[in-house]
Amino acid sequence: EYGxxxxxxxNNRMNLEKARNEFHVGNLYFNRKCxxxxxxxxxxxxxxxxxxxxxxxxxxxxxxxxxxxTISEAF
Numbered sequence: 154e155y156g157x158x159x160x161x162x163x164n165n166r167m168n169l170e171k172a173r174n175e176f177h178v179g180n181l182y183f184n185r186k187c188x189x190x191x192x193x194x195x196x197x198x199x200x201x202x203x204x205x206x207x208x209x210x211x212x213x214x215x216x217x218x219x220x221x222x223t224i225s226e227a228f
Contacts, residue, residue, distance in 0.1 A: 157199035160187035 159178040163169055169183050179199035180190060 155199070158182065158187045160185070 156176075156178040158180045159172065159176040160182040161169060161172040161176075162184055172181065172183070180187075
């Protein structure tokens with residue numbers, strides 16, 4: 154239902170790969186805290202009820218703040 158962040162603490166690579174494949178979150182952290190995304194360096198956002206599937210600071214973020222318009226003109 155929510156998918157903002159997730160974190161896994163493990164020395165087992167198989168556990169980390171399983172989390173990489175199965176966690177549906179915007180930001181996934183391995184062997185570190187799950188807070189503190191760096192603005193301008195690490196885009197931040199979530200999925201489902203935790204966001205719009207885009208990330209603040211990511212390449213698709215600007216589109217959320219735009220409104221499309223088509224203009225047709227005849228001379």
